[in-house]
Amino acid sequence: MIALTGSDHAAFVAWLETPFATICMLLLLIALFHHTALGLQVIIEDYVHSGAKFAAIIATRLGCFALAVAGIVATLRIAFAG
Secondary structure (H helix, E strand, O other), X not given: OHHHOOOOHHHHXXXXXXXXXXXXXXXXXXXXXXXXXXXXXXXXXXXXXXXXXXXXXXXXXXXXXXXXXXXXXXXXHHHHHO
């Protein structure tokens, strides 16, 4: 992805349509949002001291899951559109 810095949208889509790039992007999205959910959970556990702690953790997990699914669906739509 760093090599594509400064290139246009068409070049990025052409790159993402390759199987290797698609798999790498999917793995990146999964790792990114898993790491984000874990980090936000630690922050919530450290700084929220009320009954809303459990609800905040669940909301954070669901939000990260929803964003991950959206990214995965978008990646797969690009990969299989061409």
